[in-house]
Each structure stands twice: as C-alpha cells, then as structure tokens.
Amino acid sequence: MWLYNFGLSLYAFAIALVSPWHRKAKRWRDGRKHLLQRMAEAIDPSEPIVWVHVASLGEFEQGRPIIEKIRLEHPRYKILLTFFSPSGYEIRKDYPGADYIFYLPIDTPRNARRFLDIVRPEIAIFVKYEFWINLLTGLRRQGIRTYIVSAIFRRNSVFFRQWGGLWRQALETFDTLFVQNEESRILLGKLGFDNVVVAGDTRFDRVAQIAANAKRIELVERFRGGERLFVAGSTWGPDEELLIELMNANPGIKFVVAPHEMDESRIARLIGETRGGAVRYTRCTDSTVLDDKQLLILDTVGILASVYGYATWAYIGGGFGVGIHNTLEAATFGLPVAFGPNYAKFKEARDLVTLGAARSVNSYEELRTWFIPLRDNPEFLLKTSRAAKDYTTRHQGATGIVVRTIFGSAE
Numbered sequence: 001m002w003l004y005n006f007g008l009s010l011y012a013f014a015i016a017l018v019s020p021w022h023r024k025a026k027r028w029r030d031g032r033k034h035l036l037q038r039m040a041e042a043i044d045p046s047e048p049i050v051w052v053h054v055a056s057l058g059e060f061e062q063g064r065p066i067i068e069k070i071r072l073e074h075p076r077y078k079i080l081l082t083f084f085s086p087s088g089y090e091i092r093k094d095y096p097g098a099d100y101i102f103y104l105p106i107d108t109p110r111n112a113r114r115f116l117d118i119v120r121p122e123i124a125i126f127v128k129y130e131f132w133i134n135l136l137t138g139l140r141r142q143g144i145r146t147y148i149v150s151a152i153f154r155r156n157s158v159f160f161r162q163w164g165g166l167w168r169q170a171l172e173t174f175d176t177l178f179v180q181n182e183e184s185r186i187l188l189g190k191l192g193f194d195n196v197v198v199a200g201d202t203r204f205d206r207v208a209q210i211a212a213n214a215k216r217i218e219l220v221e222r223f224r225g226g227e228r229l230f231v232a233g234s235t236w237g238p239d240e241e242l243l244i245e246l247m248n249a250n251p252g253i254k255f256v257v258a259p260h261e262m263d264e265s266r267i268a269r270l271i272g273e274t275r276g277g278a279v280r281y282t283r284c285t286d287s288t289v290l291d292d293k294q295l296l297i298l299d300t301v302g303i304l305a306s307v308y309g310y311a312t313w314a315y316i317g318g319g320f321g322v323g324i325h326n327t328l329e330a331a332t333f334g335l336p337v338a339f340g341p342n343y344a345k346f347k348e349a350r351d352l353v354t355l356g357a358a359r360s361v362n363s364y365e366e367l368r369t370w371f372i373p374l375r376d377n378p379e380f381l382l383k384t385s386r387a388a389k390d391y392t393t394r395h396q397g398a399t400g401i402v403v404r405t406i407f408g409s410a411e
Contacts, residue, residue, distance in 0.1 A: 001166060004133050005108060012106050020369070027086035031103040036111065040118045043100055048074075051080045051121035053104060053236050055130055056088035057327070060095075062150045063127040065205040065399040068096050074407055080119060084130065091301065107132040116142060123406065125149060133166060135307065136173040145175050148403050150202050153184040160187065178402050182348065192332065194195050197405060200398035201348070205334040207305075208396050215306040220256065221279065223290045228312045228375075233304050233333075234260040234325035235317035238339060243315065244273045245364045247295060253375070256307055258298035260317055260325065262329055271313045305329045312381070313374055319343055319360065327352060334389035336381070338367060348391075357388035 019026040043049070052067055054060045060083070067079055081098035083089035093101050107112040109226065112134035124139055124146040145273050158164045168191060171177070178199040179185055185196045226398065230253055232243050247255050254273075259266055271278040278292025279345045284290070298304060308314060314330035319340020327349050330337050337358040343349040352358035359370040 001133070004166065018289045024086050027090060027291065027404040031086060031089060032105065035103060036114050036118060036320065039102055043119060045118065045370055047078045048076060049080050049119055049121045050077045050123045050193065051082070051119055051171050052127070053082045053130055054088060054127045056083065056085035057091055059127040059129070061206050062202045064097065065202050065209065066199055066402055069399055069403045071097055073403065076348060080121065102256060107134045109134050112138045131167060131170050133170055133311070136170045140173040144174050147176050147178065147406060148174050149178040150180055150181045150398065151177055151184065151321065153187045155187060157192065158400035176405060191282055191364055197401065199401040200395055202398045202402065203328055204392055205399040207328045207392060210305045210329060211309065211332045214309040215303060217303060217306055220296070220307055220310050223293065223296045224254050224310055225291065227252065228252045229256065230313045231256045231311040232315040233258045233330065236260055236321055237266060239315065239317040240266060240270060242269065242364045242367050246367055248275050248366070251294065253292060256296045256298055258304045262299050267297055267299060270295065308333045308335060311335055313371065315339065324349060328392060329402040331357065331388040332392040334385040336384040336388060338370050343406055352388065352391060355387045355391055357391060370401050
C-alpha cells in the first residue's frame with residue numbers, strides 16, 4: 001500500500017513540476033486547488049447522493065445513459081459526477097444531468113477520508129477502468145454500496161498477476177461488477193468473484209440516444225448538397241495523409257474531416273493539399289458558397305456524432321497511434337467504417353471487422369481497396385450498412401440491466 005501512495009505522490013509532484021509549461025497538467029493541478037473545500041461548500045450531505053466517477057470523456061459517454069436513467073426514474077437522488085482528467089472535465093463541467101461536477105481528489109488516504117465525509121454517498125458507481133485503492137477501501141469500510149459498470153478484464157491485467165493482491169482486494173469493494181463480456185466474467189470467476197453480471201457496454205445505449213436525437217446541421221446539409229458524403233472523425237496526422245489521397249482521387253465525393261486536435265499546421269495542410277477546395281466550419285457564414293468545396297474541416301466540438309447522420313461512409317482516426325477512437329457513433333447510423341491497424345483492444349471494432357462492417361487499413365492502397373466497392377456497388381454498400389446497424393442495435397440494453405439491478409435493491 002505504501003508503494004501505491006508513494007507512486008501517487010510522485011505523480012502529483014511530476015504534474016506540479018511540468019504544469020507551468022503543459023496546459024493539460026496546469027488544468028489538472030488548478031482544478032484541484034481547494035477542491036475539497038469547494039465540495040464541502042457546494043454539496044448538501046443530508047440529501048441522498050449517487051456518486052458517479054469517470055476517468056475522462058469516453059467514460060463519461062458510457063456513464064451518461066446511467067446518469068440520465070437515474071435522473072428520470074429515481075429523481076429523489078442528487079447526482080455527483082467526478083472526473084479524473086481535464087479533457088473530460090473541461091468539456092462536460094456544465095453538463096445539466098448532474099447536480100454537482102468536480103475533479104476527483106488525488107487518492108491519498110487523507111483525501112479519501114475527507115471526500116467520503118463530505119459527500120456521504122448512498123451509492124458509488126465507477127465506470128469501466130477506475131480503481132482508486134484508498135477510496136475503494138473507504139467505501140468498503142463504510143459499507144457504501146459500490147458498483148463498476150461497463151468493465152472489461154483481460155488475462156494480462158494486474159488483477160491476475162502474482163503481485164496483484166492489493167488490486168484483487170480492491171475488487172472486493174464492489175457489490176456487483178457489471179462487465180462487457182463473458183470472458184471478463186470467467187476471469188473474475190477464477191478469482192472467486194460470483195457477483196458478476198454480463199450486462200454489456202452502455203455505449204451502445206448512448207450512441208442509440210445520439211442517433212435518435214441527432215441535430216439538424218444546416219451548414220452540413222448545404223455543404224453536402226446532392227452529393228454523397230464521407231465523414232472522417234477524430235483524425236490524426238497519419239490518418240489525414242491517407243484521406244488527402246482518397247479525397248484527391250474521388251473529386252465527386254464530399255468529405256468532412258474532424259481532427260482530434262485543432263492543430264493549425266495540420267488544418268493548413270488539409271486546406272493546402274485538397275485539390276477540390278476546403279473550408280473550415282468555424283469560418284463559414286450563411287452566405288459562404290460551399291458548392292465548389294470538396295472538404296469541410298470540422299474545427300469545432302460537440303457535433304461530430306450528428307454529422308455522421310449525413311454520411312454514407314466513415315473513417316475513424318487514431319489507429320496509427322495508441323488506438324482508434326469511437327467507432328460506434330458511426331456504426332449506429334449504419335455506416336461502413338475504416339480505421340488504422342491499432343484496434344485490437346476494442347471489442348466493438350473487432351466485432352465489426354468480423355461481421356464485414358469495418359476494415360482495418362495499413363496504407364492508402366488498402367483504404368482505396370476497401371472504399372471502391374462500397375462506392376460503386378449499391379447492393380454491397382447496403383449489405384455492409386445493415387451489418388453495422390444491426391450490430392449496434394443487438395447490443396443495446398446494458399443501461400437498463402445496471403439501473404434495475406442497483407435500484408431494485410435500493411428502494
């Protein structure tokens with residue numbers, strides 16, 4: 001335990017050391033200044049509180065359907081939402097579905113005690129990956145009902161190592177572990193855990209909500225006109241190299257590219273190297289002529305999921321780096337999906353590839369080979385689109401299982 005606490009102290013020290021020069025580190029540190037005092041001033045512990053913790057934006061999207069179902073079906077509870085990462089907190093700090101939104105205090109023994117004394121949650125819900133030892137120990141000691149949702153366990157993770165005893169002990173905190181797949185249930189069963197429910201992944205419910213409530217985006221409608229549209233989401237430099245070639249080889253197709261980070265040099269490259277003409281979303285007005293532009297650069301946040309609804313095909317970025325981004329937002333609209341080679345950690349991507357609804361590509365030639373049949377063969381396009389849509393539809397329902405299980409025993 002001392003090694004865990006020492007490691008956290010080193011991590012906090014390193015963040016403080018680089019924060020003057022690193023924007024994300026500065027936000028991480030500044031967001032935690034006087035954090036517990038601000039929590040104590042804002043939170044009324046006499047009210048019943050459900051605490052939902054997420055690491056960042058992706059986990060928030062998994063937790064969001066649960067938060068909103070609790071709000072709808074169990075309105076007597078106040079909801080506290082905490083984030084570990086600035087990339088989640090800064091975007092969702094004004095989310096109206098929660099009553100209180102804060103960073104998570106760094107998990108020292110003292111902070112864990114003070115946090116739980118301030119919040120006094122009736123129920124704690126962790127989303128997917130977050131295992132904070134001191135907080136989990138405190139929750140267990142106080143008998144607070146605690147759950148993890150949309151979790152996924154792999155054979156090589158710390159829980160199944162000889163030296164992973166502390167982490168296995170942390171798992172004893174959870175009243176129920178809601179996991180994504182049968183493999184996770186079997187692995188946990190080998191450790192003696194029988195309080196495991198294979199509920200699936202709440203992201204399927206979330207993307208279904210997004211599709212059902214997709215925004216109408218008049219500028220995208222004007223840009224697309226009567227042409228077919230290819231949307232590339234959360235792209236990085238290596239993805240954009242392939243996409244520029246694809247755009248220039250298909251002048252009759254309109255493209256939307258949404259870079260993962262709004263890097264001005266990359267945006268300039270997209271504009272400069274797209275022969276069919278390009279325009280930035282944020283620079284468009286009602287009078288901007290879009291007929292002669294092939295590429296719309298989505299240099300804003302919050303609308304990409306709705307933009308997929310205008311598309312015929314999609315590409316998801318990140319696969320030439322640490323891993324691909326969200327494929328389900330595109331697949332739920334019935335879009336054939338392509339992405340780079342690093343997708344093995346993502347079950348939904350593996351499933352879509354197996355079903356023929358997605359393709360991993362290593363080069364422009366492979367991207368072209370995937371795209372041409374989908375461009376030229378309507379029957380093949382329809383078959384592929386149905387495979388993507390049917391997959392996302394079949395896997396909905398995790399949110400209902402989670403909320404019924406938790407609150408069926410709470411009320």
